Amino acid sequence: MLMVTIELLPAGSESLRRPIASMCIDNEGGLDDVSDYLVTAMELANPLTGTSPGFANASVSAHDPRRGIWSLLRKACEEIDKAGWTAFQAEEDGGQI
Template sequence: MLAITIDLVPGGYESHRRTIGSMRIANRSDLADVSDYSVEIMEAANALTGGGPRNAACIVERHDRRQSVWALLEKACAEILKAEFVEL
């Protein structure tokens, strides 16, 4: 499983660091060369947009595992943007 955490560090001040999102990507295909992945995200409330905390889930299908981790992350981000979000 991949676990990605997105932290905001306003102005580079570590004392103000806060987590604004996270993503979990799990292989569903027993580590096959071409695999499917479950993706789950959580997003913190966003004062800039006025949105509350929310989460979503999706599937990435037929990813070639010989590619860079960044290729999988790109696909996961593209799919999650199409997902139905649940406001918490």
């Protein structure tokens, strides 16, 4: 399993660093010559764009692991970009995600 975390550093400030998104890429088979992957991505709310926090699921099929991690990450991002996003629902007690 691979875990990718996207962090925002406003104006390059380490003290203001905060995560804004993550992606999990899970090999559904084994270490075959061609592998299938389940991809789950989560994104926090973005007040600048007005988007709500949400998640999406997708898959990468028939990827050759010998092509390298960056090829797999590119394919995972392309599939997540096409996926239908589901907004997180706020808890009734006002809890935050």
